[in-house]
Amino acid sequence: MFIDLLIMLVMAYGFGFLYYGLYRNISARVHGRFGPSLAQSFYDSIKLFTKDTSTDFGWMFFAGPIIMASGAILTVLFIPYFNHGERLVGLSPYGNLIVVLYFMVLGPLGNALGVGSHGNPFGAMGITRGLTRLLGLEMPFYIAVVGLMIANESADIGTIMANQAETYNIIAHPLLFIAAFISFLGFLGKSPFDVVGAPQEVYSGPAVEFGGKFLALALSQSAIFSFAKLLLMVDLFLGGADSLWDLILKTFVLFVASVFVGNVYGRFTTAQSVDFLLKVPTVIAIVGLLFV
Amino acid sequence: MFNFEITALGNMFFGLTVLVFVSLFFVPNKHRSVTLYSLLFASLACIFYASDLITLFIGWEIMGWSSYFLIAKTADKQTLQKYIVFNIGGAFTLLGAIILIYGACGSFVYSELDFSAVPSGQVTAITILLLLTLFVKSGIMPFHYWVVDSYSQSNDLFSAVLSAIISKTGVFAFILIFFQIITVQYLQTPILEVVAWLGVLTSIIATFKAINEDEAKRLLAYSSIAQVGYIVTILSIMGSLSLEAALYHTVIHTFVKLLLFINVAAIIYVSKQHRFSTLGGLLYKYPLNFILLVVGIISLAGMPPLGGFSSKFLIYTALLEEHKGLLLAAVLFSSASAFLYCYKLVYGIYLGQPTNPKTEAYPRIPLRFYVPQILGAVILITLGTIPGVIVPMFNGILGSVGFEPVLYRGVFVLGSDFASFNGGVVIGAFGLIFVLILLFFVRLKNRSVKPKDRLDISYCGEVPRADVNLHYGYGMGRELSRIGLIKMILSRSSHALWQRVSTLFGDLSGITQKLYTLSAQNMGLVIFAFFTILLYMGVK
Amino acid sequence: MQKGFVAYNNEQKSLEAETEGIKNSQTLIQKAMNWFSARSMFVVAYGTGCGAIEMPPVFTSRYDIERLGVVGVATPRQADIMIVSGYCSLKTLRRVIRTYEQMSEPKYVIALGSCTINGGMYWDSYNTIKKLEEYIGVDMYVAGCMPRPEALIEGFVKLQESIRNNTIQPGYVKYREDYAYYQANQEKLLGKETQPVYEEDYAGMNLS
Amino acid sequence: MSLVYFIAIPILASFLTPFYKNYLRFVSVLVNILLAGFAAFFYSRLPLNEFISLDSPLSIIFILDYVSFFFVSLFIGVMLFFSLYSIKEKNNTAVFVVTNIFTSGALGLILSADIFNIYIFFEIASISAYILTGLNRDKVAYSGAIKYMIVGAVASIFLLLGIMLMYLNLGYLTLSSIGAGFHTMDKGIQYLVLLSLFIGFGIKTEILPLNFWVADIYQATPTKIAALFSAVLSKAYLFVFFHILYTLKVDAPALLFLTAIGLLSFAVAELSALRSKDVKRIFAYSTLGQLGVLFLALSSANVVVVSGALFLILVHSISKLMLFFSLDLVEKKMHSTRVEAFAGFRSAFLFTIFAIGFLSLLGIPPFAGFIAKLTILKGFASMGAYGIVGAILAISLVEATYFFRLLSANQRSKKTAEIKVPLLQKIMLSLLALAILYLGLFPQGLLDFCTDAAQTLIQGVIHV
Structure with a gap:
């Protein structure tokens, strides 16, 4: 059990950074440059963990990133990796999809407390943008997930995966998938929904005062979290994974798709992104929900 | 005239009342009025334990006017006027419904009411009248007009009572009347649909209004409206699970609001400030208060692992079970938006930079303020972790109402056959991970540098002066008003509607008053004219 | 590479001798850590003067310094390296110092252009400083007016090399040790009220 | 013992004033206590008739049945209260001369069972009311009294017209005989008679559109006297009107018309009070409104509703006494009855009294007004008249608006004067408040009596 959890965590960490490196590489190629090495994000993380000093604004600031990381790790542990339900299911028997959806906001909220406590207005602005954007992101995603839960008569991720043995949900409920995918892009924090940490406007936003180990933890959790989201999408719409290769393939495909979208579009403002998310994908999701 | 009966449902609500009142007794209060508080308490007991409609009504009215006099100590005239017009109006619709029920069934006693022979039109009329009453008390749109001002202007302690208990009387009456007396088979489904949507629309709109609010208590008031909106929505599903969800959420919301209002009251007590734009940066001054507030908002936002999540989870599963997808999506939307005002509350008061130069001189918070807060926090944490302590009570109430209990009786497990989760594992895993990361952090060679000055922030290389406002509490949520849909919600208000009604009555009053100043001659003319008209009509 | 473009600061020689011993006594972990911090550099590119115009090509497709693990960040808290790109007026210096103070250690400074070395073409200006190293610790000078992007990249490479091999005494260590000197210089120009806020007592600190 | 004493004693007491000029207020109390004693004596002998002369047309018949006993004891109670309350006012004895006549007029109206005597006592009560209105002896009071007199004269004319028509057609004046023979008359004459009675009594019972x-x-009237008008005079006319109506056994459309008029009257009066700036006027409008409710309730010909209406008459009298007397105290201190003056006084006792009075008038539990309103609404519900229930509740909301506006005005304004209520007044007002609370909590005994009275009223005066 604990070994399983450890493996899940390490896999999430490794794949998260790998995919992040990949993302940077692909973006670089799109821009017409070589880009850093695949392991660059990993190097960054190690370096940040081993910095000599980091500014600490008090215990709440200290706890903020830890809560955020705990939230991300918790999310990963509650999402089963494979659809055969034997290994690497983590804690998913003790939770369900709704719990996971809420874990996904637990970390950010804990982080928000930490960020708020250092008194830098840019941090609070970033958090506000993030929470505002969350409004838009969650609407289509939740509708899609609700549609799946109603269609499967269950809120259990394992059951939803098992029910896709014949047809994947991406084919059975394409509209729901489109809606969920659009907000998934936003959840990954890539363009065009990357207004939260816009360095030019709000000076890195939430991460404005994070240096050294705090930034390291923030980066690591974001890698883990990205993988968790990929995993969730795979579990919900692509029938989960049978084997390790299946897992890598499916997450990779999904990831690459999101990277290309992210590289093509510019950045929406907060209002624009919420407006867009509340109009296009939400309407798609509602139509999809009516078909369920 | 007064008939009482001890019921499981009444016990639950009365238990909440007792806990709230007892814990509030500890809090220092400038406007303590023993007579009015005991009247209020008695009226609540009267409502919760009544066994006939007249007793219920008497309790309802006494509650209404004793609250009025409690609010009147601090609120302004217009607020009072709003309060009384809506609440007396709500009580009168209740009376109307009671009279209708009497006309239909010939009795006031709950156990003697039988709707099997009543025409459905009449049942519908009764339903609508009762719903109006509940809507007014619970502040469902568009009858929420009185709520916010009354909550924010009444004294800090009484706001807690209003939000924690009095708004719940609407919920109680809903359960009592529609689950026990009229029962679902006589109700019209379209009405329930409308109620469900009204509830959820209320919660969405109130949530956005809350986000836009600069005053802590007004924010909490709007949040109260939103939360009760959920309860009404979920109740209108009229199923076993939905009833348990509603009861759970009622309990949670009672303690959340008790905690939050007293928390804010403590801050107002020491700082004399109640706006986010004049508060801020109190985190390290009042750390215990901050932690309690965080417990409160985590529950309010419905985050795992605290109690708020448990009730939200039940709400969602109840809606899922009935396949109310759109309704659930709307609830989720409102619930997701709630994070924003939760964050605004905690940021505006405790985080960010202090806006007030006198912050350092604020006195300590008297210990007595912590009694209700710690009570609330302990209950919220317990309910999130060990739902097993309270689920049997809900199952008992369901049994007494005549429904089949559906919740598991596990100690840590909460849920039904549809979905369940293990609160113990959630909080355990979270705690374990948190502690592990913390240990890892502490073990790192990395040295923490503490900034000496609160203004040592990265601010584009700039050194902000002490008088620059670095607190973002005021502007938080401003961006929302640029989003089309939300702008529409925020820019509209029922104020204009009610204002128009008020003006209309004022104008009518002006006209009729003129009539009463007729001179004797003209009066004589009127009399003869009237006589002539009647005579003419009679002859014809 | 042309050595002349890269100017070490004046204590380079003695430092090299001093750090030779440290280099040899490094454990494997320390070596690895050095390698990682050389491999990953977060840069806050402080565009103080005209040299700033050379930085965009360095970071974008033309020269793509991300290959070397160098990434731009917005805030000093996240940064390892600050580039001071050109002359510093009094007004800018205040911000430069502030930014420098807020970076977490280990932190490095690359001074870009001749103006940071001796004032360059502003050598007799009443309003610009002549030697950046009098006010903050500087690790690497890239001379020239203007230095080409290649020169800047060269600077980065050299800096990475010396970090990896631990061959220099970093500027921030010197800054801590001689803090009184730097502070006096800063105060002379800027006055007391803009003094940086330092929590720790650098004089009594054990340097590793 | 004779019922004539009810009328003779007060009128005698006022005629003999010169003999005890300085002790008039004590005599007045004594007279009222005496009357109360009579009432208590007659309680066990109900119902009873007394024929003083049977020769038509000058027959004199008194009837004391349940309903007239109800009114008689109410009025005696009110007058006793009034005389006790004012027992310390040494320099205003003139008022007692008139109030004694007023008492006998009102009691005569209630007790008379023949239509000519009704007219006589109608005039006695009216004239004493005109005098009472002018008691203040200033311009406003005189102009008010004149106006009252003119309107009252019109009312008398119409009443007389009705009586004349009946007498010319039937040849007798006894109520019971008229009741038996009314329907033998020509339809047109019936209509004309009813119309004249309606106009005559409508003016006096202050019903729309005759109440402007x-x-x-x-x-214009002194505040305490206004209480008497509200608590006694209008109720007496109201009773007599419906006594006659039920005796004449009018048909349903006529009653329905009265119901509509009552409802309209209620609505318009409450609406007018909404923006009124003068508290005394507000109380006047409220009285009009309550009279409208009574009118519509009494015209329902339903025992439950009528019993509720009788209960309401009692409660309304008590509440209005309380309110007008308290307002009198406020007026004495603030020299005005404007809302601003009302907002400015500080006295927890008076505030409580006002609050109880308002709540009771609004029909809010646990005060007696609630029982009255509930009974009326229950009765209407059992008749199936839900529209009226809704209308009454809706209009009551308007009433609540202005009453609570007054309360909040007092509670939230800057206080300018503190009112110290004398002990006697305090006790008297507290007694009234307690009575309201008691009747609200234990209404059953009175309700039973009201039911008996209502039955009697609806039956009308039966031929003996």
Whole structure:
């Protein structure tokens, strides 16, 4: 059990950074440059963990990133990796999809407390943008997930995966998938929904005062979290994974798709992104929900 | 005239009342009025334990006017006027419904009411009248007009009572009347649909209004409206699970609001400030208060692992079970938006930079303020972790109402056959991970540098002066008003509607008053004219 | 590479001798850590003067310094390296110092252009400083007016090399040790009220 | 013992004034106690008739049945209260001369069972009311009294017209005989008679559209006297009107018309009070409104509703006494009855009294007004008249608006004067408040009596 959890965590960490490196590489190629090495994000993380000093604004600031990381790790542990339900299911028997959806906001909220406590207005602005954007992101995603839960008569991720043995949900409920995918892009924090940490406007936003180990933890959790989201999408719409290769393939495909979208579009403002998310994908999701 | 009966449902609500009142007794209060508080308490007991409609009504009215006099100590005239017009109006619709029920069934006693022979039109009329009453008390749109001002202007302690208990009387009456007396088979489904949507629309709109609010208590008031909106929505599903969800959420919301209002009251007590734009940066001054507030908002936002999540989870599963997808999506939307005002509350008061130069001189918070807060926090944490302590009570109430209990009786497990989760594992895993990361952090060679000055922030290389406002509490949520849909919600208000009604009555009053100043001659003319008209009509 | 473009600061020689011993006594972990911090550099590119115009090509497709693990960040808290790109007026210096103070250690400074070395073409200006190293610790000078992007990249490479091999005494260590000197210089120009806020007592600190 | 004493004693007491000029207030109390004793004596002998002369047309018949006993004891109670309350006012004895006549007029109206005597006592009560209105002896009071007199004269004319028509057609004046023979008359004459009675009594019972004079009169009258008008005079006319109506056994459309008029009257009066700036006027409007409710309730010909209406009459009398007397105290201190003056006084006792009075008038539990309103609404519900229930509740909301506006005005304004209520007044007012609370909590005994009285009223005066 604990070994399983450890493996899940390490896999999430490794794949998260790998995919992040990949993302940077692909973006670089799109821009017409070589880009850093695949392991660059990993190097960054190690370096940040081993910095000599980091500014600490008090215990709440200290706890903020830890809560955020705990939230991300918790999310990963509650999402089963494979659809055969034997290994690497983590804690998913003790939770369900709704719990996971809420874990996904637990970390950010804990982080928000930490960020708020250092008194830098840019941090609070970033958090506000993030929470505002969350409004838009969650609407289509939740509708899609609700549609799946109603269609499967269950809120259990394992059951939803098992029910896709014949047809994947991406084919059975394409509209729901489109809606969920659009907000998934936003959840990954890539363009065009990357207004939260816009360095030019709000000076890195939430991460404005994070240096050294705090930034390291923030980066690591974001890698883990990205993988968790990929995993969730795979579990919900692509029938989960049978084997390790299946897992890598499916997450990779999904990831690459999101990277290309992210590289093509510019950045929406907060209002624009919420407006867009509340109009296009939400309407798609509602139509999809009516078909369920 | 007064008939009482001890019921499981009444016990639950009365238990909440007792806990709230007892814990509030500890809090220092400038406007303590023993007579009015005991009247209020008695009226609540009267409502919760009544066994006939007249007793219920008497309790309802006494509650209404004793609250009025409690609010009147601090609120302004217009607020009072709003309060009384809506609440007396709500009580009168209740009376109307009671009279209708009497006309239909010939009795006031709950156990003697039988709707099997009543025409459905009449049942519908009764339903609508009762719903109006509940809507007014619970502040469902568009009858929420009185709520916010009354909550924010009444004294800090009484706001807690209003939000924690009095708004719940609407919920109680809903359960009592529609689950026990009229029962679902006589109700019209379209009405329930409308109620469900009204509830959820209320919660969405109130949530956005809350986000836009600069005053802590007004924010909490709007949040109260939103939360009760959920309860009404979920109740209108009229199923076993939905009833348990509603009861759970009622309990949670009672303690959340008790905690939050007293928390804010403590801050107002020491700082004399109640706006986010004049508060801020109190985190390290009042750390215990901050932690309690965080417990409160985590529950309010419905985050795992605290109690708020448990009730939200039940709400969602109840809606899922009935396949109310759109309704659930709307609830989720409102619930997701709630994070924003939760964050605004905690940021505006405790985080960010202090806006007030006198912050350092604020006195300590008297210990007595912590009694209700710690009570609330302990209950919220317990309910999130060990739902097993309270689920049997809900199952008992369901049994007494005549429904089949559906919740598991596990100690840590909460849920039904549809979905369940293990609160113990959630909080355990979270705690374990948190502690592990913390240990890892502490073990790192990395040295923490503490900034000496609160203004040592990265601010584009700039050194902000002490008088620059670095607190973002005021502007938080401003961006929302640029989003089309939300702008529409925020820019509209029922104020204009009610204002128009008020003006209309004022104008009518002006006209009729003129009539009463007729001179004797003209009066004589009127009399003869009237006589002539009647005579003419009679002859014809 | 042309050595002349890269100017070490004046204590380079003695430092090299001093750090030779440290280099040899490094454990494997320390070596690895050095390698990682050389491999990953977060840069806050402080565009103080005209040299700033050379930085965009360095970071974008033309020269793509991300290959070397160098990434731009917005805030000093996240940064390892600050580039001071050109002359510093009094007004800018205040911000430069502030930014420098807020970076977490280990932190490095690359001074870009001749103006940071001796004032360059502003050598007799009443309003610009002549030697950046009098006010903050500087690790690497890239001379020239203007230095080409290649020169800047060269600077980065050299800096990475010396970090990896631990061959220099970093500027921030010197800054801590001689803090009184730097502070006096800063105060002379800027006055007391803009003094940086330092929590720790650098004089009594054990340097590793 | 004779019922004539009810009328003779007060009128005698006022005629003999010169003999005890300085002790008039004590005599007045004594007279009222005496009357109360009579009432208590007659309680066990109900119902009873007394024929003083049977020769038509000058027959004199008194009837004391349940309903007239109800009114008689109510009025005696009110007058006793009034005389006790004012027992310390040494320099205003003139008022007692008139109030004694007023008492006998009102009691005579209630007790008379023949239509000519009704007219006589109608005039006695009216004239004493005109005098009472002018008691203040200033311009406003005189102009009010004149206006009252003119309107009252019109009312008398119509009443007389009705009586004349009946007498010419039937040849007798006894109520019971008229009741038996009314339907033998020509339809047109019936209509004309009813119309004249309606106009005559309508003016006096202050019903729309015949009540436009009322607010001015109340404002001109001394505040305590206005309480008497509200608590006694209008109720007496109301009773007599419906006594006659039920005796004449009018048909349903006529009653329905009265119901509609009552409802309209209620609505318009409450609406007018909404923006009124003068508290005394507001109380006047409220009286008009309550009279409208009574009118519509009494015209329902339903035992439950009528019993509720009788209960309401009692409660309303008590509440209005309380309110007008308290307002009198406020007026003495603030020299005005404007809302601003009302907002400015500080006295927890008076505030409580006002609050209880308002709540009771609004029909809010646990005060007696609630029982009255509930009974009326229950009765209407059992008749199936839900529209009226809704209308009454809706209009009550308007009433609540202005009453609570007054309360909040007092509670939230800057206080300018502190009112110290004398002990006697305090006790008297507290007694009234307690009575309201008691009747609200234990209404059953009175309700039973009201039911008996209502049955009697609806039956009408039966031929003996």
